[in-house]
Amino acid sequence: MKAADDASTVKRAFEFALEHSKSPPQPKSPYKAGIAGYDNWISALETGKVGGFGNAYNAVVWNECRGFAVQFLKEAKERLDNELNTLFDEAIEYYGTTAVNLEGFPRSKHQGR
Numbered sequence: 001m002k003a004a005d006d007a008s009t010v011k012r013a014f015e016f017a018l019e020h021s022k023s024p025p026q027p028k029s030p031y032k033a034g035i036a037g038y039d040n041w042i043s044a045l046e047t048g049k050v051g052g053f054g055n056a057y058n059a060v061v062w063n064e065c066r067g068f069a070v071q072f073l074k075e076a077k078e079r080l081d082n083e084l085n086t087l088f089d090e091a092i093e094y095y096g097t098t099a100v101n102l103e104g105f106p107r108s109k110h111q112g113r
Helices: 006-021 034-047 053-078 082-103
Strands: none
Touching: 006 053, 006 082, 034 053, 053 082
């Protein structure tokens, strides 16, 4: 089997991320992805319904995802046409800022036990 070219690989990765961000409905599940996931998290924080463990888990996992996204975007920028550099730079900045902010997000006092 022949490996896909870089442009096809990046395109499929973006398609996957966009599809996942739509947060397909799951019967009786309160969990969401993408913007809806952030909205759920914000609502839980504002209403005091967030649990310490769940809050820490979200912060750690979303931080890790955003950090890996930055690495992916940097490599994609290196491998693809220079005319996309501005778009990659913008995405790298947003994902990088989010990752840094999530690093400082309050963690559960039970984390690491």
